[in-house]
Amino acid sequence: METMTDHYEFQLRASTWAASIAAAVAALGLAGCVNYAGIKSDKQIAPPSNYETKESLPAEGGQWPAMDWADQFGDPQLSTLIDEALAGNPTIDQARARIEKAYSYVGTANSALYPNVTGSYSWTRERYSANSIVPPPFGGTWQSENNVLASASWDLDLWGKNRERLRQAISQEKVANAEAEEVRISLAASVASTYNHLAQLYALRDIQVREVKNREGIVQITHGRVGAGLDTNVEQQTANGETATSRSSVSALDGQITTVRYQLGALLGKGPDRGLTIAQPSPADVAEFALPDNLPADLISRRPDIVAAYWQVDAAVHDVKEAKAEFYPDVNLSAAVGLVAFGWGRFLTAGSRQIQAGPAVHLPIFDAGALRAQLKGRYADFDYDVATYNQTLINALSDVATQVTQIRSDDRQLVDARQALDAQTKAYQLALVRYKAGLNQQLQVLNADDNRLAAETAVVSLEMGRRDEQIGLIKALGGGFNAAREGLAANTETPIPAPSVDAATH
Known part of the structure; x- marks a missing residue:
């Protein structure tokens, strides 16, 4: 296609x-004109x-x-x-x-x-001075001027x-x-990476939850040892403190999980609540x-x-x-045809025609560099x-x-x-x-x-x-992108050559 x-x-x-x-x-003589020699x-x-x-x-x-x-x-x-x-x-x-x-x-x-074609129409109501360049019978009177013009121009390039x-x-x-x-x-990679980070936080949270149970088990053992006179209250309080620390780690991970969920919501182009509806990852x-x-x-x-x-x-x-x-010289062709007349009576007659045509050539000779x-x-x-x-x-x-x-x-x-x-x-x-x-x-x-x-x-x-x-x-590795499939493949197999002073201009 x-x-x-x-x-x-x-x-x-x-x-x-x-x-x-x-x-x-x-x-057209280019000698002495501006040039790009040496650039x-x-x-x-x-x-x-x-x-x-x-x-x-x-x-x-x-x-x-x-x-x-x-x-x-x-x-x-x-x-x-x-x-x-x-x-x-x-x-x-x-x-x-x-x-x-x-x-x-x-x-x-x-x-x-391509050629540029435009059309225009204007109507002007004007009183002409009796003492100016407009001769009688129009001088000193009010006149209506109708002007319709179609023009075209083309830069030959x-x-x-x-x-x-x-x-x-x-x-x-x-x-x-x-x-x-x-x-x-x-x-896509950012979503995947953030989602993976969410999975990591959940995995670390699971570890800490199990750790809380381990610490609670140590607390129970220590309590029995204190009763048997094998440990003191020092060990009991140490076990209690370690358990509380593990619970604190769980709470910290819960906060991080919520924060990452908000980040995912933003990556999805939605509000933070969207992140809260994401199910726990199962990679x-x-x-x-x-x-x-x-x-x-x-x-x-x-x-x-x-x-x-x-x-x-x-x-x-x-x-x-x-x-x-x-x-180089710039050549532009232009032409215009139309009708112009005072009043409406002779506006659409052959005598009201106006026609102009001609080329315009622009050649840079001196431009101060x-x-x-x-x-x-x-x-x-x-x-x-x-x-x-x-x-x-x-x-x-x-x-x-x-x-x-x-x-x-x-x-x-x-x-x-x-x-x-x-x-x-x-x-x-x-x-x-x-x-x-x-x-x-x-x-x-x-x-x-x-x-x-x-x-x-x-x-x-x-x-x-x-x-x-x-x-x-x-x-x-490009995330599945293929330049040929997307219509973006390079038009040459070799590197693009640097344009030199002798290179063609077109």
Whole structure:
């Protein structure tokens, strides 16, 4: 199906016939006129092959994230929340508004390729002076003047200035579309990450609730030991204090849970009460991951921020070409036809006709350096956009590598952390049995319980942290975005060349 952008690009190709007239205008002496000699740039966007990634990002035969990547976390509520956020969040509406504004610029630039036709009518009632330039019988009398005029003008665009402006607007529209995809992916990842944080808080709360029961059990044991004369009131009050501390931890987590629920409500584009209606998360274990093959090269079409940076460079190229076209003669054709007469009697007669037509040629000869300064500014913008693209690519590769490293580090830590939890749990159980039997002091039991609690908390934090890092990796890999599918694929396989002084202007 032909898109509006395809339509405009077709119009661009169809309009290039006007360039054939350029040879006739080239006869105008350009020697001594303003020129852009010496103004150029040698900057180029860097291909992914410029950066070494074989060790940090090896090919593992994995798949790129799909649009429904949230389903892999095994919690249907998460996918529902992401869909709700994408449907109603004001940041999405802002992105759509930016696309519409960019599209309006495309329409404005496209209109400059065609003749401009206007019509006007005026009626004026005026008393002419008897002692001025108006001769009798009109001097000294009141007259009505009718004037109807149809006029047309057409900028031939021999050097492609208007066509480059249209191409620049089309590229900016693609920038807006890519940026909108970046907003969508960032919002979905933020919802998933915040939801995962909510799941982590609930898991930590469950640990603390169990800890309260453990501490209450120690209180009962201590009470029996005090009655038997094995412990004193010091141990009794210590056990009571530890129990109260655990209850306080539960209350603190309840407050954090409510706060995160409010954050989710805001991410959904709703009020804080919406967050209170979200059910407790029930995430499943996260599966192993594998990096896709050809990652560095394919990443430039999978990350919307890189795609946006590419089209920004492309827009800058057309900006430069447009600025160069300003140095050449500008030819405009204009014509007008109409009727003008005093009164109504002769208004519609042949004698009231007025006709005018002719070309207008504008040639910059001396402008005190204004055009050269403008071109230098466009090249500066181009250099900046190239540097931004290169930095965006570097950051993207580093982002993926960092997430992968953190996931693998957490996987290794989890092995040891789970072994530590198993050992600390057994140590606590043995200490508790010995405390009941009067073989250990209370302090040993409390220390063992603290160690077990710390180990269990570490395991949960690592598990939830790994899930959060996997969400980060999905975002770093583009979150299911595909430039070709969205009509935003680059129009060349190689980096955009820097326009030089010898580059064509159209």
